[in-house]
Amino acid sequence: MKQNNIDHIIELSNELRWQIGDEFHDNLTESIYADAADIVKDTVRSKDSERRFRLDAKIDKIVTSKRFGFPIMFLILGTVLWLTIQGANYPSSLLANLLLDIIHPALKSGAAGLGMPWWLDGFLIDGVYLAVAWVIAVMLPPMAIFFPMFTLLEDFGYLPRVAFNLDALFNKSGAHGKQALTMSMGFGCNAAGVVATRIIDSPRERLIAILTNNFSLCNGRWPTQILIATIFIGAVVPKSLSSFVSLLAVIGVAVLGMVFMFGVSWGLSKTVLKGEVSTFNLELPPYRPPRFWKTIYTSLIDRTLIVLWRAIVFAAPAGAVIWLISNIHIGNESIAAWAIHSMDGFGFLLGLNGVILLAYIVAIPANEIVIPTILMLTVLVTGVGVGEGAGVMFELDSINATADVLKAGGWTLLTAINLMLFSLLHNPCSTTIYTIYKETNSVKWTVVASVMPVILGFIVTFLVAQLWRLMF
Amino acid sequence: MHTYNPISALLVFFSIGALLYFLFRPSKGWYWILKNQLTSNEKTIIEDVLKQLYHFENSNNKVDMKTLVHMLSFSNKKIVDAINIMTVNNLIYFESDILKLTEKGREYALRIVRVHRLWERYLAEKTGFHKIEWHDRAESMEHRLNHDEVEELSRHLGHPKFDPHGDPIPTKTGKMAQVKGVELPLLQVGAMGRITHIEDEPEVIYKQILAENIHIGSLIKVVENNVTRIVFLSEGEEFKLAPIVAANLTVAPLEKEILVEDNVTRLSSLTENETAKIIGISRESRGESRRRLLDLGFVKGAQVSIDLVNPLGEPNAYLIKGTSIALRNDQAAKILIKKD
Numbered sequence: 001m002k003q004n005n006i007d008h009i010i011e012l013s014n015e016l017r018w019q020i021g022d023e024f025h026d027n028l029t030e031s032i033y034a035d036a037a038d039i040v041k042d043t044v045r046s047k048d049s050e051r052r053f054r055l056d057a058k059i060d061k062i063v064t065s066k067r068f069g070f071p072i073m074f075l076i077l078g079t080v081l082w083l084t085i086q087g088a089n090y091p092s093s094l095l096a097n098l099l100l101d102i103i104h105p106a107l108k109s110g111a112a113g114l115g116m117p118w119w120l121d122g123f124l125i126d127g128v129y130l131a132v133a134w135v136i137a138v139m140l141p142p143m144a145i146f147f148p149m150f151t152l153l154e155d156f157g158y159l160p161r162v163a164f165n166l167d168a169l170f171n172k173s174g175a176h177g178k179q180a181l182t183m184s185m186g187f188g189c190n191a192a193g194v195v196a197t198r199i200i201d202s203p204r205e206r207l208i209a210i211l212t213n214n215f216s217l218c219n220g221r222w223p224t225q226i227l228i229a230t231i232f233i234g235a236v237v238p239k240s241l242s243s244f245v246s247l248l249a250v251i252g253v254a255v256l257g258m259v260f261m262f263g264v265s266w267g268l269s270k271t272v273l274k275g276e277v278s279t280f281n282l283e284l285p286p287y288r289p290p291r292f293w294k295t296i297y298t299s300l301i302d303r304t305l306i307v308l309w310r311a312i313v314f315a316a317p318a319g320a321v322i323w324l325i326s327n328i329h330i331g332n333e334s335i336a337a338w339a340i341h342s343m344d345g346f347g348f349l350l351g352l353n354g355v356i357l358l359a360y361i362v363a364i365p366a367n368e369i370v371i372p373t374i375l376m377l378t379v380l381v382t383g384v385g386v387g388e389g390a391g392v393m394f395e396l397d398s399i400n401a402t403a404d405v406l407k408a409g410g411w412t413l414l415t416a417i418n419l420m421l422f423s424l425l426h427n428p429c430s431t432t433i434y435t436i437y438k439e440t441n442s443v444k445w446t447v448v449a450s451v452m453p454v455i456l457g458f459i460v461t462f463l464v465a466q467l468w469r470l471m472f
Numbered sequence: 473m474h475t476y477n478p479i480s481a482l483l484v485f486f487s488i489g490a491l492l493y494f495l496f497r498p499s500k501g502w503y504w505i506l507k508n509q510l511t512s513n514e515k516t517i518i519e520d521v522l523k524q525l526y527h528f529e530n531s532n533n534k535v536d537m538k539t540l541v542h543m544l545s546f547s548n549k550k551i552v553d554a555i556n557i558m559t560v561n562n563l564i565y566f567e568s569d570i571l572k573l574t575e576k577g578r579e580y581a582l583r584i585v586r587v588h589r590l591w592e593r594y595l596a597e598k599t600g601f602h603k604i605e606w607h608d609r610a611e612s613m614e615h616r617l618n619h620d621e622v623e624e625l626s627r628h629l630g631h632p633k634f635d636p637h638g639d640p641i642p643t644k645t646g647k648m649a650q651v652k653g654v655e656l657p658l659l660q661v662g663a664m665g666r667i668t669h670i671e672d673e674p675e676v677i678y679k680q681i682l683a684e685n686i687h688i689g690s691l692i693k694v695v696e697n698n699v700t701r702i703v704f705l706s707e708g709e710e711f712k713l714a715p716i717v718a719a720n721l722t723v724a725p726l727e728k729e730i731l732v733e734d735n736v737t738r739l740s741s742l743t744e745n746e747t748a749k750i751i752g753i754s755r756e757s758r759g760e761s762r763r764r765l766l767d768l769g770f771v772k773g774a775q776v777s778i779d780l781v782n783p784l785g786e787p788n789a790y791l792i793k794g795t796s797i798a799l800r801n802d803q804a805a806k807i808l809i810k811k812d
Binding site: 014017018021023025026029030031033034037038060061064065066069070164165166167168169171177203204271274275276277278279280281282283284285348349462463465466467469470 | 476478479481482485498598599600601602605630631633643647649752753755759760761762764765766768769771772773774779780781782783784785786787789793795796797798799800803
């Protein structure tokens, strides 16, 4: 009886709600909002012009103007990147010197003194330690420079204006203007760029930003691009032009990355992401003087160290794998040599080679160790007399010596160009993959984000290789 | 690699690419066609036939076998089979050549219509699919939901009365609200009214209406009405439609006593140095985006002006409640204002 009564009441309420109609609910909420606004207006006092300082409005007029808006933007981004790449050189080589040239030999001799068997010290010191040391030396300085600068701009209030200026471009590819910021952040580190997509509150646009962040050339890849461009592309033009042309080539690759970012964003928003909810709004907060030390502190702790820690966690096992595949033999070939030979055919189709493909597989944890791995593997299969032995990654101090090793490995201009393209278009590093999983909480999107760029990379390098061979 | 040559490699590549394209291209891909063929079973056909009959009977049209076969994209044999089953199960009967719904058939049809419209409402409020896709997606979904799922969906949406085009959604018990109003071409010059329904079929015409940026729930005033075109004003803009297009809009004429806010325009038409007061948000802005706008302070009575003009045209930044908020033009078009 009682249950019956309740059912009846529910039925009645549903009936009444239906009779009131659809707009009732909306009208009710909206009038609550409006009432709240009225009450605020009557009771809350504020200094009226506080927000629109004359200075604020002036800055806004300039940074969003037709004439100066874009040049200012490119100038600032260019400066930040240049400072990062140039400024990181010195501390990087200092760290490399300390970790690789002083501590590494010391550890080796210490291990020998303890009477460690060769495989244990190889596995731990040449494998695990070296990979971790390498990642720290190459990754830490640029991040420690890039993130604080970026965070200062953010804190000042400039970055939302960039999103404001560029939104129309991103809108065309179904994305959010704030993706300009996560993309720029990706130039520092893709994992940090993926975390930064939290500022985009529309679900669809956020996913797009996450899935395409990898097309921003990150800190780990800039050195590769610069090295290869200097060796191979700078060499085809007269000496006086070579540094300019190789710089141009690197910028070209970065711009190509942006083109892919727009194209893929467009494709995703038209296909798989069509049904996701999309809302847009962008708040332009007032400018304020950045809190310098606090910003430096938080960006070092929150961004740099967290990302670095994740990278180390992934790099350690990668170092172990690199050492193991070069030192475990099946028959009379090491696993590495065997894998290289079996991938050579496919590599040739892509205008690359087996060494590069294997290096990209084992160096998934960090793009920073791709070049050392390539050098080590090239020496392993060609038997050129440099380097430190099987499974020990190394880099050479002189660019010419590096060029000699690579040329001994059969590299041509085509290999170099395609390596640069593949370095742009391949799976994100494992730190980024893990971060994407953390942020999206979805295996599906993590897989898409990881596999799609590799497939694009295969297609692009394949096409370039075939056209190249047809023309030359 | 002695068989390798770049041209054959490219040929292989492009033929694989072409194959994938033909297999998976949107809607016309062989894979999708095949999948549709396999899943379009008896139930789908029966339900589609019922729905067609329902709509025809509602508009007082008569249907024979020939028209039916013409209307539906299934093979003749499948339709005939389905018709036989439906007659046996007492869903339809023949009156000489004409097909008619029985009471039971009518109930069934109404249930399908209910699912279809509920699903359109769901797509409009909870997903980001474009309006143009709502109909087709609802069309395939209506065969898939069972009774309990439909109830759950309806509850989730707050038992809505109308779908996003303004069509009434039948309740569980088959009750339906009335759409108020007449087709737009029937209004006299000078008449005012509110758009209560936008028909989404046929698609060609619906696309034109969408391209015009006409919003459901807007007030309109007819300024010209003849055989070649109908011109009306709405929200500060002028719209010109061919009568055949205008016939797909249903407009409820306003009773004289209702006080009408005049000079209502869209926020997108605000220019620099003008200020305005917000009148409300159009019904076209739904779900999450509507809530977001309210959260940001775009509520009735609020003062708004342009803070910054975008170098690329959009989004412009609006100053509202002391904060600068950038909105894209299509969003600003759904906020109604009255200029000071």
